[in-house]
Amino acid sequence: MNFYERELRALKRANRFRERHIYADASIDFASNDYLGLAHRKELLHSACTLLQQYEIHAPKASMLVNGYHPIHQNFERALCLANGFEAGIVLGSGFNANIALIEALARRGDTLFIDEQFHASGMLAVRAIDATVIPFRHNSAEHLESLLRASGSKRNIIVVEGVYSMKGDLLHRDIIDLATRYEALLIVDEAHSSGVIGAHLLGVFDHYNIAVAPNHIKMGTLGKAYGSFGGYILASDHIVTYLINRAKPVIYATAPSLFDTLLAHQALEYIQEHHAALQEQMVRRRTIVEALLEIKMPALIAAIPVGSNTKVLAIQQALLREGIVVGAMRPPTVERAIVRMIARLGESEEMLQFTCKFINNFQVK
Numbered sequence: 001m002n003f004y005e006r007e008l009r010a011l012k013r014a015n016r017f018r019e020r021h022i023y024a025d026a027s028i029d030f031a032s033n034d035y036l037g038l039a040h041r042k043e044l045l046h047s048a049c050t051l052l053q054q055y056e057i058h059a060p061k062a063s064m065l066v067n068g069y070h071p072i073h074q075n076f077e078r079a080l081c082l083a084n085g086f087e088a089g090i091v092l093g094s095g096f097n098a099n100i101a102l103i104e105a106l107a108r109r110g111d112t113l114f115i116d117e118q119f120h121a122s123g124m125l126a127v128r129a130i131d132a133t134v135i136p137f138r139h140n141s142a143e144h145l146e147s148l149l150r151a152s153g154s155k156r157n158i159i160v161v162e163g164v165y166s167m168k169g170d171l172l173h174r175d176i177i178d179l180a181t182r183y184e185a186l187l188i189v190d191e192a193h194s195s196g197v198i199g200a201h202l203l204g205v206f207d208h209y210n211i212a213v214a215p216n217h218i219k220m221g222t223l224g225k226a227y228g229s230f231g232g233y234i235l236a237s238d239h240i241v242t243y244l245i246n247r248a249k250p251v252i253y254a255t256a257p258s259l260f261d262t263l264l265a266h267q268a269l270e271y272i273q274e275h276h277a278a279l280q281e282q283m284v285r286r287r288t289i290v291e292a293l294l295e296i297k298m299p300a301l302i303a304a305i306p307v308g309s310n311t312k313v314l315a316i317q318q319a320l321l322r323e324g325i326v327v328g329a330m331r332p333p334t335v336e337r338a339i340v341r342m343i344a345r346l347g348e349s350e351e352m353l354q355f356t357c358k359f360i361n362n363f364q365v366k
């Protein structure tokens, strides 16, 4: 038996083996990150198709640095900047690539990069490719971060955090944003799970805390979650975006983002801007249901329900599947201890959400 087969067997023994599944379209979806249910809004699909047909080409063909940059990209970047209050923006092929681009290009030798210990795998991969000093800090702990910043002798400090953490579903501590200002550090905020979900205008964590965007702020986001499309983006000061265009490998050495997906995300941005109040209301109702029935906090739309045992979390997932309901069963190493990860997304009814919460509760106490 070779190394890989032995490792796969060990994963199976520990109930940590992963497989891809194709779920029926008709399944009740409390697992995906399509927070606002936009992935099945046909009017968005139709308008993106209609708009794309008005152009000569429908594929990006080349890197943005060759001739792949298209008015569709530029228009969307401008719309994102205007909505979020940033000077400049750039779209990328994915959120994963956006994090690699930011960390690999901005953190130089002599810098210190402080990263939340629960930051997404894309950032954890990127920090292995840099010469800067990398210091993980305790999850969402402003106290720990401040003690590290105080001790840092670097000219440039970079802080890397998420607006809403993908597994715990908790919100970035406001003090961390303030620390970045006080210590004149660059602040990279991954808004994959907060953009489109929190804030008065559903723009994410700066919007939520009502913090005016400053030159040291960098916002990164995905188009694959609340925006119901595919791709990623970075918003920052003009000089930072220009620097990324000159230095970031996922920008320079990759085909420009899909024109169709960029247009679709642009439609979603306009939809969210137009309907933010109604969407907000629906989200509040879902938060109330989850917090009342499961007795856990859900500041965004991620419910992280502690289970502990890998076997039990899989049993809960299977039992729900028999009811036609899909939830995530997260196990180590993705999380420290097994959780059911339920996304209280707007694409499903409140009644189904209530049913699912009660079902999980009953199962937990058995």
Ligand SMILES: Cc1ncc(COP(=O)(O)O)c(C=O)c1O
Pocket: 094, 095, 096, 097, 099, 120, 122, 162, 166, 190, 192, 193, 222, 223, 224, 231, 232
């Ligand atoms: C926090 C976070 N950042 C980045 C990504 C990557 O974004 P994308 O799926 O667009 O590559 C994800 C998940 O997909 C995520 O959860």
